Amino acid sequence: MNLHITQDTIDTIDHLQLVGEVDAYTAPKLKEVLVPLTEKQGATIVIDLQQVDYMDSTGLGIFVGALKSTKKNDGTMKLSGMTERVKRLFEITGLTEVMDIDNEVKGEAR
């Protein structure tokens, strides 16, 4: 019932790897790391969701907010490797239309 966030910057691309659960309890932790990244001018953010085993609307809300913020600062944000379960949430809510989602990336292929 927790969330571990690993942050790594490779060639000006900010990578975040999330492991665990994104819910109302862990959301502040994610916001704390993600929001400053989205506020950088022209940031490129890639978030790896492969090991997120639970997410609800709190998580969706954070990504909506982060996307808005990156767009405002001429940056981009991509979500990668989400599980079928997490992907389903994005589909139900229609967020697949507005988010940059890349699920082709398979673990070691990167």
Added chain:
Amino acid sequence: MNKASDFIELTLPAKADYVGVVRLTISGVANRMGFSFDEIEDIKIAVSEACTNAVNHAYKGAEEGQIRIGCGVYDNRLEIMVVDRGKSFDYDTLNQLGPVNGKSIDQLNEGGLGLFLIESLMDKVEISGDEGVIVMMTKYLHRDEVEENVDRTSPAPTQ
């Protein structure tokens, strides 16, 4: 058929810290009843959404309240009730919430997807309450696929 064979009740502080506890408990109950993995995940999300709403909206700034969760275990369904005694929703704004549906990212609200998800993931949802909110949600068991598990946990119905 309509009598709950078991009733499980939880009372927790309305804090985000405990939403995960509710999720674990409910997934245990749903698992016992023989729901599939995907159905259990749906139930977990729906219950978390209802609890998160209570945590975020019901007791905003005021004294710390409690959330009560009741689970009615029936032969053919699981009924979950999430009750708080905080402020109730504004029903008019509720209708404006929902999925993206062609809206641009600027028009999207960071909140407001929770209730939409509850309605999408559960079979039946009723929201009521003047003082506080009662979210009543039902998920039906699709017995054919899970006969074996169901028989272990609830009295077998007469064939």
